[in-house]
Amino acid sequence: MIKESALVKIKNNTIQIGIIGLGYVGLPLAVSFALENTKVIGFEKSEEKAKKVNAAINYIGDVKDDDLKTVVTNGTLTASTDFSQLADCDAILICVPTPLDIFKKPDMSYIEESSLEIARHMRPGTFICLESTTYPTTTESFILPILEKHSKLEHGKDFWLAFSPERVDPGNKQFVTRNTPKVLGALSDDGLEVGKAIYKKAIDSIHTVSSPRVAEMVKILENTYRLVNISLVNELALLCGKMDINIWEVIEAASTKPYGFQAFYPGPGIGGHCIPLDPFYLEHIAKKFGFDLSMIHTAGHINNMMAHRMTIKITSALNRHKKAINGSKILFLGVAYKPNIDDARESPALKIIDEVCKKGGLVSYADPFVPSITSDEGRQFDASNYSAETIKQADCVVLSTNHSTFDAEFIQEHAQLVVDLRNMIKNPSEKVYKL
Numbered sequence: 467m468i469k470e471s472a473l474v475k476i477k478n479n480t481i482q483i484g485i486i487g488l489g490y491v492g493l494p495l496a497v498s499f500a501l502e503n504t505k506v507i508g509f510e511k512s513e514e515k516a517k518k519v520n521a522a523i524n525y526i527g528d529v530k531d532d533d534l535k536t537v538v539t540n541g542t543l544t545a546s547t548d549f550s551q552l553a554d555c556d557a558i559l560i561c562v563p564t565p566l567d568i569f570k571k572p573d574m575s576y577i578e579e580s581s582l583e584i585a586r587h588m589r590p591g592t593f594i595c596l597e598s599t600t601y602p603t604t605t606e607s608f609i610l611p612i613l614e615k616h617s618k619l620e621h622g623k624d625f626w627l628a629f630s631p632e633r634v635d636p637g638n639k640q641f642v643t644r645n646t647p648k649v650l651g652a653l654s655d656d657g658l659e660v661g662k663a664i665y666k667k668a669i670d671s672i673h674t675v676s677s678p679r680v681a682e683m684v685k686i687l688e689n690t691y692r693l694v695n696i697s698l699v700n701e702l703a704l705l706c707g708k709m710d711i712n713i714w715e716v717i718e719a720a721s722t723k724p725y726g727f728q729a730f731y732p733g734p735g736i737g738g739h740c741i742p743l744d745p746f747y748l749e750h751i752a753k754k755f756g757f758d759l760s761m762i763h764t765a766g767h768i769n770n771m772m773a774h775r776m777t778i779k780i781t782s783a784l785n786r787h788k789k790a791i792n793g794s795k796i797l798f799l800g801v802a803y804k805p806n807i808d809d810a811r812e813s814p815a816l817k818i819i820d821e822v823c824k825k826g827g828l829v830s831y832a833d834p835f836v837p838s839i840t841s842d843e844g845r846q847f848d849a850s851n852y853s854a855e856t857i858k859q860a861d862c863v864v865l866s867t868n869h870s871t872f873d874a875e876f877i878q879e880h881a882q883l884v885v886d887l888r889n890m891i892k893n894p895s896e897k898v899y900k901l
Contacts, residue, residue, distance in 0.1 A: 468591040468624070469656045475556060476663045479504055483664070484555035486580045488515055488545060490739070490809070491597055491632040492561035493526045498643040498668040500537035507555060508545040509583075519545035527808055528636060528643075552587040557595070557664050560584075561632065563739075564598045570746045572601060574608065581609050585616035590624040593660050595650075596678075597632045599685050599744055601751040605629040605678035606653060626657030629678035630665065631685030636738075637807035647671040651681030689744040690762055695730040696741070697765035700772055703732035703901055707779075713901070714889050732901055734866060734887040735772035735814025737803025742769060742812045773817035776887060776901075780822060783885050783899040784862055792826030797850070797860035799877065800867020800888075801833045808835040815866040816841045832856060834871050854880045865890050 475481045482505040485496045500506045510516040522538040524531045537543040562576035630650045648669045652658035662672050706713040721729045736742050745762045752759050781791045803813040820843045832852040840846050850856050863881040868888035884898045
């Protein structure tokens with residue numbers, strides 16, 4: 467009977483949804499539900515974030531300011547740091563960080579803490595779904611035991627558990643939460659039916675799969691596919707540099723083939739929360755099954771060495787102009803991991819900055835989207851102005867993120883030396899060094 471009762475509440479739109487974590491995944495999802503007049507409580511450990519949401523102050527680029535204001539004003543979205551309110555929720559979606567620890571092993575503490583909070587407060591008839599990227603079997607082998615042990619409730623009888631991988635592409639104006647197809651796998655048929663009905667309120671297309679572990683592997687496959695191909699083209703780019711071959715011209719020519727080829731482009735490394743991290747989740751679980759992921763391991767190694775290779779390229783460019791990297795003023799243009807967003811998570815620019823600093827380079831950066839940064843090793847910087855004077859003062863300008871606000875001709879005109887890691891300068895002069 468609990469399934470029929472849940473489906474009636476979903477149909478009548480009298481359900482209340484709890485979303486744990488109001489970051490790049492959770493807040494857009496919360497707003498998407500709330501825009502359909504579905505009541506949403508966003509749960510946050512950060513009092514600052516909760517206060518901002520309740521004041522309709524937006525901090526996520528993929529959320530429209532007017533949409534946030536609308537749902538907060540009409541009361542369909544509220545944020546709270548009081549996790550006891552999970553007891554009022556018919557569905558709870560977990561959208562928390564899943565970082566790696568210093569040994570490149572999955573840090574499951576956020577998922578564990580969220581699961582314990584849910585178990586303490588949930589009531590019978592609750593649908594629970596994990597959206598955070600993780601390794602296959604997490605939902606059934608890690609979360610389910612926590613929920614059943616600490617709630618004293620039984621899966622399938624008292625609640626349902628599922629996994630649906632987040633698909634967020636920061637800065638993508640074409641595909642947003644609403645129109646990006648959603649994969650959903652549940653531990654029971656009833657859970658799948660309830661979960662699909664819930665998600666249909668916020669997302670147009672739901673693709674169901676047979677189990678959570680299939681859905682978990684879908685996310686890993688999507689991003690590992692990109693890691694392997696980007697790492698391949700990065701390695702070829704390094705070889706082409708030694709052979710005096712323009713890798714960009716090679717890719718352009720290969721792209722004329724109407725079948726069997728998809729273009730991937732080189733860069734200083736791979737950033738963002740997903741592609742640099744996901745393969746390590748898969749490696750973690752593969753070891754438990756006695757399986758060696760040699761191709762993925764190699765791709766990860768290539769990506770990890772790109773920052774060092776880019777530092778060598780900067781050093782070599784300075785040497786050719788009779789300058790040492792030690793004591794040289796080096797201006798990085800862009801620290802976001804991809805163009806036109808404010809997200810610097812896992813950005814290759816931060817890794818290169820650390821290496822350049824260790825070699826004695828005097829680093830500054832300009833980025834209209836990122837006002838301040840803390841590098842991977844804890845160095846703090848505030849953004850400089852993007853201006854002709856700033857560019858002229860640098861011994862070397864590194865084009866590290868291809869923001870549309872950066873004018874390649876303007877940069878080339880005013881810079882003493884340019885290292886272009888993003889193929890921004892199409893007609894380079896002798897003072898321009900390309901990846």
